[in-house]
Amino acid sequence: MEMIPLDYNYNDFDFLSEENLRNHYEVLYKGYVNNYNKVLEDLKFxxxxxxxxxxxxxxxxxxxQGAGAVLHELFFENITPNxxxxxxxxxxxxxxxxxxxDSFKNQFISNITNIEGSGWGILGFSKSIDKLIILQAEKHQDQTIWDFVPLLVIDIWEHAYYLDFITDKKAYAEKMFDSINWNVVEKRYKNL
Known part of the structure:
Protein backbone atom coordinates (compact mmCIF):
# COMPACT_ATOMS: atom_id res chain seq x y z
CA MET A 1 0.00 0.00 0.00
CA GLU A 2 1.21 3.50 -0.83
CA MET A 3 0.07 6.85 0.52
CA ILE A 4 -2.36 8.81 -1.61
CA PRO A 5 -1.48 12.43 -2.45
CA LEU A 6 -3.63 15.24 -1.08
CA ASP A 7 -5.61 17.46 -3.47
CA TYR A 8 -5.02 20.52 -1.28
CA ASN A 9 -2.30 22.17 0.78
CA TYR A 10 -1.93 21.84 4.53
CA ASN A 11 -2.87 25.49 5.05
CA ASP A 12 -5.94 25.60 2.76
CA PHE A 13 -8.55 25.01 5.48
CA ASP A 14 -9.60 28.04 7.50
CA PHE A 15 -10.53 25.97 10.56
CA LEU A 16 -7.64 23.46 10.62
CA SER A 17 -4.11 24.54 11.37
CA GLU A 18 -1.33 23.64 8.98
CA GLU A 19 0.41 21.81 11.83
CA ASN A 20 -2.67 19.70 12.53
CA LEU A 21 -3.21 18.60 8.93
CA ARG A 22 0.51 18.03 8.33
CA ASN A 23 0.81 15.79 11.42
CA HIS A 24 -2.42 14.02 10.53
CA TYR A 25 -1.15 13.17 7.05
CA GLU A 26 2.64 12.85 7.41
CA VAL A 27 2.77 11.15 10.80
CA LEU A 28 -0.49 9.36 11.59
CA TYR A 29 -1.72 8.32 8.15
CA LYS A 30 1.83 7.48 7.03
CA GLY A 31 2.24 5.37 10.17
CA TYR A 32 -0.88 3.33 9.36
CA VAL A 33 0.33 2.72 5.80
CA ASN A 34 3.82 1.72 6.97
CA ASN A 35 2.50 -0.48 9.77
CA TYR A 36 0.02 -2.16 7.42
CA ASN A 37 2.82 -2.97 4.98
CA LYS A 38 4.98 -4.27 7.85
CA VAL A 39 2.20 -6.60 9.04
CA LEU A 40 1.78 -7.89 5.47
CA GLU A 41 5.51 -8.72 5.45
CA ASP A 42 5.21 -10.40 8.86
CA LEU A 43 2.31 -12.50 7.57
CA LYS A 44 4.29 -13.46 4.49
CA PHE A 45 7.17 -14.57 6.73
CA GLN A 65 -3.62 -0.80 10.57
CA GLY A 66 -5.32 -1.51 7.24
CA ALA A 67 -8.63 0.01 8.29
CA GLY A 68 -6.77 3.00 9.74
CA ALA A 69 -4.99 3.57 6.44
CA VAL A 70 -8.08 3.11 4.26
CA LEU A 71 -10.35 5.25 6.45
CA HIS A 72 -7.77 8.04 6.42
CA GLU A 73 -7.61 7.82 2.62
CA LEU A 74 -11.39 8.05 2.34
CA PHE A 75 -11.40 10.95 4.81
CA PHE A 76 -8.65 12.94 3.07
CA GLU A 77 -10.34 12.39 -0.30
CA ASN A 78 -13.80 13.48 0.85
CA ILE A 79 -12.85 16.80 2.44
CA THR A 80 -12.11 20.02 0.60
CA PRO A 81 -11.33 23.61 1.56
CA ASN A 82 -13.87 24.72 -1.08
CA ASP A 102 -31.11 18.68 7.08
CA SER A 103 -32.33 15.60 8.94
CA PHE A 104 -29.34 13.66 7.62
CA LYS A 105 -26.95 16.46 8.57
CA ASN A 106 -28.34 16.64 12.11
CA GLN A 107 -28.15 12.86 12.56
CA PHE A 108 -24.64 12.66 11.10
CA ILE A 109 -23.27 15.47 13.30
CA SER A 110 -25.01 13.97 16.34
CA ASN A 111 -23.40 10.63 15.48
CA ILE A 112 -19.95 12.19 15.35
CA THR A 113 -20.29 14.13 18.58
CA ASN A 114 -21.57 11.10 20.47
CA ILE A 115 -18.75 8.71 19.65
CA GLU A 116 -17.39 7.39 22.91
CA GLY A 117 -13.69 8.12 22.81
CA SER A 118 -12.13 7.81 19.37
CA GLY A 119 -13.51 6.69 16.08
CA TRP A 120 -15.08 7.57 12.77
CA GLY A 121 -18.46 8.81 11.61
CA ILE A 122 -19.30 7.05 8.37
CA LEU A 123 -22.14 7.37 5.89
CA GLY A 124 -22.32 4.21 3.86
CA PHE A 125 -24.54 2.10 1.70
CA SER A 126 -25.87 -1.29 2.75
CA LYS A 127 -26.54 -3.39 -0.32
CA SER A 128 -28.73 -5.93 1.48
CA ILE A 129 -31.29 -3.31 2.54
CA ASP A 130 -30.63 -0.81 -0.29
CA LYS A 131 -30.25 2.04 2.19
CA LEU A 132 -27.77 4.64 3.28
CA ILE A 133 -26.90 4.23 6.94
CA ILE A 134 -24.71 6.05 9.42
CA LEU A 135 -22.27 4.06 11.53
CA GLN A 136 -19.69 4.77 14.17
CA ALA A 137 -16.47 2.83 13.76
CA GLU A 138 -14.39 2.68 16.92
CA LYS A 139 -10.75 1.66 16.66
CA HIS A 140 -11.12 1.73 12.86
CA GLN A 141 -12.37 -1.82 12.46
CA ASP A 142 -15.06 -2.20 15.15
CA GLN A 143 -18.82 -1.96 14.63
CA THR A 144 -19.29 -2.58 10.96
CA ILE A 145 -21.83 -4.24 8.66
CA TRP A 146 -20.13 -6.55 6.21
CA ASP A 147 -22.01 -5.39 3.11
CA PHE A 148 -21.51 -1.75 4.10
CA VAL A 149 -19.65 0.43 1.56
CA PRO A 150 -18.28 3.70 3.00
CA LEU A 151 -19.21 6.80 1.00
CA LEU A 152 -18.35 9.59 3.45
CA VAL A 153 -15.87 9.36 6.32
CA ILE A 154 -15.12 11.89 9.06
CA ASP A 155 -12.25 11.32 11.48
CA ILE A 156 -13.27 11.92 15.10
CA TRP A 157 -10.14 10.63 16.80
CA GLU A 158 -8.67 13.27 19.10
CA HIS A 159 -5.70 13.84 16.80
CA ALA A 160 -8.08 15.15 14.14
CA TYR A 161 -9.56 17.99 16.18
CA TYR A 162 -7.83 18.48 19.53
CA LEU A 163 -5.08 20.86 18.37
CA ASP A 164 -7.61 23.27 16.86
CA PHE A 165 -10.84 22.58 18.80
CA ILE A 166 -9.59 21.18 22.15
CA THR A 167 -12.71 19.28 23.33
CA ASP A 168 -15.38 20.92 21.15
CA LYS A 169 -16.21 17.94 18.95
CA LYS A 170 -19.46 19.53 17.80
CA ALA A 171 -17.76 22.65 16.39
CA TYR A 172 -15.23 20.41 14.63
CA ALA A 173 -18.01 18.16 13.27
CA GLU A 174 -19.98 21.13 11.93
CA LYS A 175 -16.91 22.61 10.23
CA MET A 176 -15.97 19.22 8.79
CA PHE A 177 -19.50 18.71 7.50
CA ASP A 178 -19.25 22.03 5.65
CA SER A 179 -15.97 20.80 4.11
CA ILE A 180 -17.36 17.61 2.58
CA ASN A 181 -16.49 17.18 -1.07
CA TRP A 182 -19.87 15.96 -2.25
CA ASN A 183 -18.46 15.35 -5.74
CA VAL A 184 -16.32 12.56 -4.25
CA VAL A 185 -19.29 11.17 -2.30
CA GLU A 186 -21.44 11.24 -5.45
CA LYS A 187 -18.72 9.43 -7.43
CA ARG A 188 -18.43 6.74 -4.75
CA TYR A 189 -22.21 6.29 -4.74
CA LYS A 190 -22.39 5.98 -8.53
CA ASN A 191 -19.60 3.37 -8.45
CA LEU A 192 -21.49 0.98 -6.15
Missing part, protein backbone atom coordinates in the same frame (compact mmCIF):
# COMPACT_ATOMS: atom_id res chain seq x y z
CA UNK A 46 4.75 -16.56 8.92
CA UNK A 47 3.49 -18.41 5.83
CA UNK A 48 7.00 -19.02 4.50
CA UNK A 49 8.17 -20.45 7.83
CA UNK A 50 4.86 -22.13 8.62
CA UNK A 51 4.98 -20.41 12.02
CA UNK A 52 1.55 -19.16 13.03
CA UNK A 53 2.07 -18.76 16.79
CA UNK A 54 1.34 -15.00 16.53
CA UNK A 55 -1.38 -15.26 13.89
CA UNK A 56 -4.15 -13.81 16.08
CA UNK A 57 -2.05 -10.75 16.90
CA UNK A 58 -0.95 -10.33 13.29
CA UNK A 59 -4.47 -10.61 11.86
CA UNK A 60 -5.87 -8.22 14.47
CA UNK A 61 -3.07 -5.74 13.74
CA UNK A 62 -3.65 -6.14 10.00
CA UNK A 63 -7.31 -5.17 10.44
CA UNK A 64 -6.46 -2.20 12.69
CA UNK A 83 -17.60 24.53 -0.42
CA UNK A 84 -19.24 21.82 -2.54
CA UNK A 85 -23.00 21.29 -2.34
CA UNK A 86 -24.57 17.84 -2.26
CA UNK A 87 -26.35 17.08 -5.53
CA UNK A 88 -27.35 14.36 -7.93
CA UNK A 89 -28.13 10.77 -7.09
CA UNK A 90 -26.49 10.79 -3.67
CA UNK A 91 -28.57 13.82 -2.59
CA UNK A 92 -31.74 12.09 -3.82
CA UNK A 93 -30.82 8.94 -1.87
CA UNK A 94 -30.02 10.97 1.28
CA UNK A 95 -33.39 12.73 1.05
CA UNK A 96 -35.17 9.42 0.51
CA UNK A 97 -33.46 7.52 3.33
CA UNK A 98 -33.24 10.36 5.88
CA UNK A 99 -36.40 12.33 4.92
CA UNK A 100 -34.39 15.50 4.21
CA UNK A 101 -30.82 16.68 3.84
Missing amino acids: ARETNNFTNIKCLEKNLAF KVEAKGEVLEKIEKDFESF
Whole structure:
Protein backbone atom coordinates (compact mmCIF):
# COMPACT_ATOMS: atom_id res chain seq x y z
CA MET A 1 0.00 0.00 0.00
CA GLU A 2 1.21 3.50 -0.83
CA MET A 3 0.07 6.85 0.52
CA ILE A 4 -2.36 8.81 -1.61
CA PRO A 5 -1.48 12.43 -2.45
CA LEU A 6 -3.63 15.24 -1.08
CA ASP A 7 -5.61 17.46 -3.47
CA TYR A 8 -5.02 20.52 -1.28
CA ASN A 9 -2.30 22.17 0.78
CA TYR A 10 -1.93 21.84 4.53
CA ASN A 11 -2.87 25.49 5.05
CA ASP A 12 -5.94 25.60 2.76
CA PHE A 13 -8.55 25.01 5.48
CA ASP A 14 -9.60 28.04 7.50
CA PHE A 15 -10.53 25.97 10.56
CA LEU A 16 -7.64 23.46 10.62
CA SER A 17 -4.11 24.54 11.37
CA GLU A 18 -1.33 23.64 8.98
CA GLU A 19 0.41 21.81 11.83
CA ASN A 20 -2.67 19.70 12.53
CA LEU A 21 -3.21 18.60 8.93
CA ARG A 22 0.51 18.03 8.33
CA ASN A 23 0.81 15.79 11.42
CA HIS A 24 -2.42 14.02 10.53
CA TYR A 25 -1.15 13.17 7.05
CA GLU A 26 2.64 12.85 7.41
CA VAL A 27 2.77 11.15 10.80
CA LEU A 28 -0.49 9.36 11.59
CA TYR A 29 -1.72 8.32 8.15
CA LYS A 30 1.83 7.48 7.03
CA GLY A 31 2.24 5.37 10.17
CA TYR A 32 -0.88 3.33 9.36
CA VAL A 33 0.33 2.72 5.80
CA ASN A 34 3.82 1.72 6.97
CA ASN A 35 2.50 -0.48 9.77
CA TYR A 36 0.02 -2.16 7.42
CA ASN A 37 2.82 -2.97 4.98
CA LYS A 38 4.98 -4.27 7.85
CA VAL A 39 2.20 -6.60 9.04
CA LEU A 40 1.78 -7.89 5.47
CA GLU A 41 5.51 -8.72 5.45
CA ASP A 42 5.21 -10.40 8.86
CA LEU A 43 2.31 -12.50 7.57
CA LYS A 44 4.29 -13.46 4.49
CA PHE A 45 7.17 -14.57 6.73
CA ALA A 46 4.75 -16.56 8.92
CA ARG A 47 3.49 -18.41 5.83
CA GLU A 48 7.00 -19.02 4.50
CA THR A 49 8.17 -20.45 7.83
CA ASN A 50 4.86 -22.13 8.62
CA ASN A 51 4.98 -20.41 12.02
CA PHE A 52 1.55 -19.16 13.03
CA THR A 53 2.07 -18.76 16.79
CA ASN A 54 1.34 -15.00 16.53
CA ILE A 55 -1.38 -15.26 13.89
CA LYS A 56 -4.15 -13.81 16.08
CA CYS A 57 -2.05 -10.75 16.90
CA LEU A 58 -0.95 -10.33 13.29
CA GLU A 59 -4.47 -10.61 11.86
CA LYS A 60 -5.87 -8.22 14.47
CA ASN A 61 -3.07 -5.74 13.74
CA LEU A 62 -3.65 -6.14 10.00
CA ALA A 63 -7.31 -5.17 10.44
CA PHE A 64 -6.46 -2.20 12.69
CA GLN A 65 -3.62 -0.80 10.57
CA GLY A 66 -5.32 -1.51 7.24
CA ALA A 67 -8.63 0.01 8.29
CA GLY A 68 -6.77 3.00 9.74
CA ALA A 69 -4.99 3.57 6.44
CA VAL A 70 -8.08 3.11 4.26
CA LEU A 71 -10.35 5.25 6.45
CA HIS A 72 -7.77 8.04 6.42
CA GLU A 73 -7.61 7.82 2.62
CA LEU A 74 -11.39 8.05 2.34
CA PHE A 75 -11.40 10.95 4.81
CA PHE A 76 -8.65 12.94 3.07
CA GLU A 77 -10.34 12.39 -0.30
CA ASN A 78 -13.80 13.48 0.85
CA ILE A 79 -12.85 16.80 2.44
CA THR A 80 -12.11 20.02 0.60
CA PRO A 81 -11.33 23.61 1.56
CA ASN A 82 -13.87 24.72 -1.08
CA LYS A 83 -17.60 24.53 -0.42
CA VAL A 84 -19.24 21.82 -2.54
CA GLU A 85 -23.00 21.29 -2.34
CA ALA A 86 -24.57 17.84 -2.26
CA LYS A 87 -26.35 17.08 -5.53
CA GLY A 88 -27.35 14.36 -7.93
CA GLU A 89 -28.13 10.77 -7.09
CA VAL A 90 -26.49 10.79 -3.67
CA LEU A 91 -28.57 13.82 -2.59
CA GLU A 92 -31.74 12.09 -3.82
CA LYS A 93 -30.82 8.94 -1.87
CA ILE A 94 -30.02 10.97 1.28
CA GLU A 95 -33.39 12.73 1.05
CA LYS A 96 -35.17 9.42 0.51
CA ASP A 97 -33.46 7.52 3.33
CA PHE A 98 -33.24 10.36 5.88
CA GLU A 99 -36.40 12.33 4.92
CA SER A 100 -34.39 15.50 4.21
CA PHE A 101 -30.82 16.68 3.84
CA ASP A 102 -31.11 18.68 7.08
CA SER A 103 -32.33 15.60 8.94
CA PHE A 104 -29.34 13.66 7.62
CA LYS A 105 -26.95 16.46 8.57
CA ASN A 106 -28.34 16.64 12.11
CA GLN A 107 -28.15 12.86 12.56
CA PHE A 108 -24.64 12.66 11.10
CA ILE A 109 -23.27 15.47 13.30
CA SER A 110 -25.01 13.97 16.34
CA ASN A 111 -23.40 10.63 15.48
CA ILE A 112 -19.95 12.19 15.35
CA THR A 113 -20.29 14.13 18.58
CA ASN A 114 -21.57 11.10 20.47
CA ILE A 115 -18.75 8.71 19.65
CA GLU A 116 -17.39 7.39 22.91
CA GLY A 117 -13.69 8.12 22.81
CA SER A 118 -12.13 7.81 19.37
CA GLY A 119 -13.51 6.69 16.08
CA TRP A 120 -15.08 7.57 12.77
CA GLY A 121 -18.46 8.81 11.61
CA ILE A 122 -19.30 7.05 8.37
CA LEU A 123 -22.14 7.37 5.89
CA GLY A 124 -22.32 4.21 3.86
CA PHE A 125 -24.54 2.10 1.70
CA SER A 126 -25.87 -1.29 2.75
CA LYS A 127 -26.54 -3.39 -0.32
CA SER A 128 -28.73 -5.93 1.48
CA ILE A 129 -31.29 -3.31 2.54
CA ASP A 130 -30.63 -0.81 -0.29
CA LYS A 131 -30.25 2.04 2.19
CA LEU A 132 -27.77 4.64 3.28
CA ILE A 133 -26.90 4.23 6.94
CA ILE A 134 -24.71 6.05 9.42
CA LEU A 135 -22.27 4.06 11.53
CA GLN A 136 -19.69 4.77 14.17
CA ALA A 137 -16.47 2.83 13.76
CA GLU A 138 -14.39 2.68 16.92
CA LYS A 139 -10.75 1.66 16.66
CA HIS A 140 -11.12 1.73 12.86
CA GLN A 141 -12.37 -1.82 12.46
CA ASP A 142 -15.06 -2.20 15.15
CA GLN A 143 -18.82 -1.96 14.63
CA THR A 144 -19.29 -2.58 10.96
CA ILE A 145 -21.83 -4.24 8.66
CA TRP A 146 -20.13 -6.55 6.21
CA ASP A 147 -22.01 -5.39 3.11
CA PHE A 148 -21.51 -1.75 4.10
CA VAL A 149 -19.65 0.43 1.56
CA PRO A 150 -18.28 3.70 3.00
CA LEU A 151 -19.21 6.80 1.00
CA LEU A 152 -18.35 9.59 3.45
CA VAL A 153 -15.87 9.36 6.32
CA ILE A 154 -15.12 11.89 9.06
CA ASP A 155 -12.25 11.32 11.48
CA ILE A 156 -13.27 11.92 15.10
CA TRP A 157 -10.14 10.63 16.80
CA GLU A 158 -8.67 13.27 19.10
CA HIS A 159 -5.70 13.84 16.80
CA ALA A 160 -8.08 15.15 14.14
CA TYR A 161 -9.56 17.99 16.18
CA TYR A 162 -7.83 18.48 19.53
CA LEU A 163 -5.08 20.86 18.37
CA ASP A 164 -7.61 23.27 16.86
CA PHE A 165 -10.84 22.58 18.80
CA ILE A 166 -9.59 21.18 22.15
CA THR A 167 -12.71 19.28 23.33
CA ASP A 168 -15.38 20.92 21.15
CA LYS A 169 -16.21 17.94 18.95
CA LYS A 170 -19.46 19.53 17.80
CA ALA A 171 -17.76 22.65 16.39
CA TYR A 172 -15.23 20.41 14.63
CA ALA A 173 -18.01 18.16 13.27
CA GLU A 174 -19.98 21.13 11.93
CA LYS A 175 -16.91 22.61 10.23
CA MET A 176 -15.97 19.22 8.79
CA PHE A 177 -19.50 18.71 7.50
CA ASP A 178 -19.25 22.03 5.65
CA SER A 179 -15.97 20.80 4.11
CA ILE A 180 -17.36 17.61 2.58
CA ASN A 181 -16.49 17.18 -1.07
CA TRP A 182 -19.87 15.96 -2.25
CA ASN A 183 -18.46 15.35 -5.74
CA VAL A 184 -16.32 12.56 -4.25
CA VAL A 185 -19.29 11.17 -2.30
CA GLU A 186 -21.44 11.24 -5.45
CA LYS A 187 -18.72 9.43 -7.43
CA ARG A 188 -18.43 6.74 -4.75
CA TYR A 189 -22.21 6.29 -4.74
CA LYS A 190 -22.39 5.98 -8.53
CA ASN A 191 -19.60 3.37 -8.45
CA LEU A 192 -21.49 0.98 -6.15
